[in-house]
Amino acid sequence: MTSSTPRRTLLAAALAAAAGTAATAVPAVASAGPGTARRGHAPAPGLVDNRFWSSYTDWRCGTADGTKAVPGDRPGLVLARPAGSADHTDPHTGRTSAWEYASWTSPVHTSTVPATEVIASWNARTPPGTWIQVELSGTYSDSTATPWYVLGRWASGDGEEDIRRTSVDDQTDGRSSVWTDTFAIDDPAGGLRLRAYRLRLTLYRKPGSGLTPTVWRIGAMASDVPDRFTVPASAPGPARELAVPRYSQNTHVGQYPEYDNGGEAWCSPTSSQMVVEYWGRRPTAEDLAWVDPAFADPQVCHAARFTYDHQYEGCGNWPFNAAYAATYPGMNAVVTRLRSLTELEDLVRAGIPVITSQSFLKEELTGAGYGTSGHLMTVVGFTPDGDVVANDPASPDNEAVRRVYRRREWENIWLRTKRYNASGKVASGTGGVCYLYFPDHLSPARRKALAALGVL
Structure with a gap:
């Protein structure tokens, strides 16, 4: 249950x-x-702030490195040219594979709610042999920065050509942590909050395949709900x-x-x-x-x-x-x-x-x-x-x-x-x-x- x-x-x-x-x-x-x-x-x-990027203008306002905004009834982001390549070992299959990648980074979003928690979500399609990674980096209320945190490595399928969709454990800088799908300030009672953040979206594909994920929406909910x-x-x-x-x-x-x-x-x-x-x-x-x-x-x-x-x-x-x-x-x-x-x-x-x-x-x-x-x-x-x-x-x-x-x-x-x-x-x-x-x-x-x- x-x-x-x-x-x-x-x-x-x-x-x-x-x-x-x-x-x-x-x-x-x-x-x-x-x-x-x-x-x-x-x-x-002032408890909840939502910011989602989904329009053609949204995609064009971010910082692209090898990705391209696609207009239409359902605007999206695709991998247009590889920005680089990297090996990735899937911890759940043990397979190491080479991948081409390109990325898109959102504009900095200053939350209307200095936040104790942030949860991202995304809408995408990943053909076999492609996947995406979603990351967050932010600025604390004391003007210091978080590291880049991985909020998910995701594929819509789970076939032989796909990675296994996964959250990433053991991410912390001693002031905030990621718990499965939630960024959280470690000590909210101390007054520290996340003031602003960026999301980074990385699109991966098999080298030379010409395939691409398509992402239609990405964003996050930031909140500071009191005890x-x-x-x-x-x-x-x-x-x-x-x-x-x-x-x-x-x-x-x-x-x-x-x-x-x-x-x-x-x-x-x-x-x-x-x-x-x-x-x-x-x-x-x-x-x-x-x-x-x-x-x-x-x-x-x-x-x-x-x-x-x-x-x-x-x-x-x-x-x-x-x-x-x-x-x-x-x-x-x-x-x-x-x-x-x-x-x-x-x-x-x-x-x-x-x-x-x-x-x-x-x-x-x-x-x-x-x-x-x-x-x-x-x-x-x-x-x-x-x-x-x-x-x-x-x-x-x-x-x-x-x-x-x-x-x-x-x-x-x-x-x-x-x-x-x-x-x-x-x-x-x-x-x-x-x-x-x-x-x-x-x-x-x-x-x-x-x-x-x-x-x-």
């Missing part, structure tokens, strides 16, 4: 230790009572429920254990597949030919395989899930944070389901029937009373996937950054992390909802 979470748990432990966090060290924020809940409530606006055990209550808006396909991860328990021990840990790719299909996309019969025909919903197995992070040893890498969704024609995907349940309601009302990440004890979420240190589900609607309608993949079968969770419980579980685990120790919450998937062609209402978040 959970995604693999060991490295995310390490992130929480590292941040807690650096800040000297103990059960009594971080005061809980009092929950707003019924008289104080109000429609449109959101925490202070909080609870958040104020928001008042519900109008009811709406979206017709999102329902898939259970638990019907896949034991299937393809090489991908994160099988379906019991496939909450993230199962949620991703539900939303991909909501937008009318799905794998072809040829794509699914490798799946045992006796298995129901083979597309969930497919999603698990093609979101798998070989270093993390799991399918829960947030940007890898977004990148998988964006491999489908005309699809875009980002990882971000929302500041409030109201923002999520606005997206659902516009017709955009939201995949959310949360952690909780069994008794904290009525009707779930389980506790988790990290789990993804898809919010598809709200009842007239404002309760959350979620497609929760941690269900015994597809029919049971639709759940209604109490608004106040769910809101707090999703938006908090601190919680108590089953041992009574302080652990982390994700602070509103979510995946947003959307097609190229959007209705005005959907475009307005995404633009309000700075995603478009």
Whole structure:
């Protein structure tokens, strides 16, 4: 019922230790009572900053070394000429291969939020024999610089000509670190923040092949969400429920254990597949030919395989899930944070389901029937009373996937950054992390909802 979470748990432990966090060290924020809940409530606006590059102008504004911006209905970046060549040893296959490469570096982005965390995401296609690397370098609030950090080495495929998509461990300068898919300040309580950053995109191909990856979108969410055990209550808006396909991860328990021990840990790719299909996309019969025909919903197995992070040893890498969704024609995907349940309601009302990440004890979420240190589900609607309608993949079968969770419980579980685990120790919450998937062609209402978040 959970995604693999060991490295995310390490992130929480590292941040807690650096800040000297103990059960009594971080005061809980009092929950707003019924008289104080109000429609449109959101925490202070300076919590989340989104910056994504996707237009032809965006690609031309960066610094190119062998890459080229391509115009059209879906502008992108391609490898036009090699800037150099290098050998790369894949740690997961042991193979050393030569690769041609070219790069693109974004303009410096000064975040509206001096950040404690940054999560990048990208949308690309990599034909067999090509791959991409995404890196971040930034400037701290004391005007010193970070090193270049690798945020992912990614290929859409995993054939013989491909590298194994992977995060990179053990990256730190003693002031910040990368934990799987998240850049994080090591000691937020000390006041250090990331003030600005650049992203570097390197495109690789087999020498002499003439192939190229194509990248349509790259960017990042920077945030500084304060320590909080609870958040104020928001008042519900109008009811709406979206017709999102329902898939259970638990019907896949034991299937393809090489991908994160099988379906019991496939909450993230199962949620991703539900939303991909909501937008009318799905794998072809040829794509699914490798799946045992006796298995129901083979597309969930497919999603698990093609979101798998070989270093993390799991399918829960947030940007890898977004990148998988964006491999489908005309699809875009980002990882971000929302500041409030109201923002999520606005997206659902516009017709955009939201995949959310949360952690909780069994008794904290009525009707779930389980506790988790990290789990993804898809919010598809709200009842007239404002309760959350979620497609929760941690269900015994597809029919049971639709759940209604109490608004106040769910809101707090999703938006908090601190919680108590089953041992009574302080652990982390994700602070509103979510995946947003959307097609190229959007209705005005959907475009307005995404633009309000700075995603478009």
